[in-house]
Amino acid sequence: MFVVSLLYYFIILPQLRPLLIRTLQQTPLSTSNLLDDLQLKYTCCGINGKDDYNNLPLDPYPASCCRVPYCWRDTDINNNNGLNNTTSLMNTDGCYSIIDKYATIELWILIGVTGLCALLQFLAIIFMCTLYQRYKKLEDDPKFVINHLGNGIPINDSNNNIQNSSQTIEETVEITQI
Numbered sequence: 001m002f003v004v005s006l007l008y009y010f011i012i013l014p015q016l017r018p019l020l021i022r023t024l025q026q027t028p029l030s031t032s033n034l035l036d037d038l039q040l041k042y043t044c045c046g047i048n049g050k051d052d053y054n055n056l057p058l059d060p061y062p063a064s065c066c067r068v069p070y071c072w073r074d075t076d077i078n079n080n081n082g083l084n085n086t087t088s089l090m091n092t093d094g095c096y097s098i099i100d101k102y103a104t105i106e107l108w109i110l111i112g113v114t115g116l117c118a119l120l121q122f123l124a125i126i127f128m129c130t131l132y133q134r135y136k137k138l139e140d141d142p143k144f145v146i147n148h149l150g151n152g153i154p155i156n157d158s159n160n161n162i163q164n165s166s167q168t169i170e171e172t173v174e175i176t177q178i
Contacts, residue, residue: 002114009107015095020047025049026169028056035095044095052094063089 024031024047032053039045045065046052053061063069071089 001039002111002118002174005107005111005114009104009111012140013100013103013107020096020099021052024052025056028058032056032062036062036064038095039091042095042098044092044093044098045091046094047096047099048094050090050092061090067091076080109142148168 020031024035035046039062045061050061052064053065067089
């Protein structure tokens with residue numbers, strides 16, 4: 001996932017602008033509807049700017065591009081002294097910079113999380129290899145120390161009283177498989 005995120009950031013993300021413009025031209029109504037919330041929230045219009053909506057089979061511009069509702073339809077504004085004041089009531093900046101910013105932030109978060117997961121997995125592998133080496137040494141030398149009480153008195157000898165004895169003897173016993 002880490003490598004895929006890096007490839008996406010360096011290969012796919014730079015091609016996002018032409019892809020968005022082509023999508024807007026091929027499916028203007030659905031793409032325009034998707035951009036409406038973004039255009040309203042961030043006061044932008046189109047991908048590169050308001051000119052992205054030229055030559056599309058829509059109203060001249062989506063309502064979300066206007067600072068006031070349907071600014072291009074207002075005849076008082078558009079016919080004032082023969083000048084078109086619609087552009088002063090429109091958001092002229094494109095939304096691509098905002099889209100690029102959020103896509104970049106999301107990708108870097110994804111790259112950071114996957115990088116951290118990869119690092120933790122690597123450390124877990126190192127820890128498991130260390131534990132394996134430590135316990136492999138115990139398997140190579142299968143000797144256990146058995147503690148029992150008293151002066152040569154076996155542990156399971158029930159005839160003698162061994163409760164008062166405080167002396168222990170340590171013997172190394174080798175265990176073999178049969």
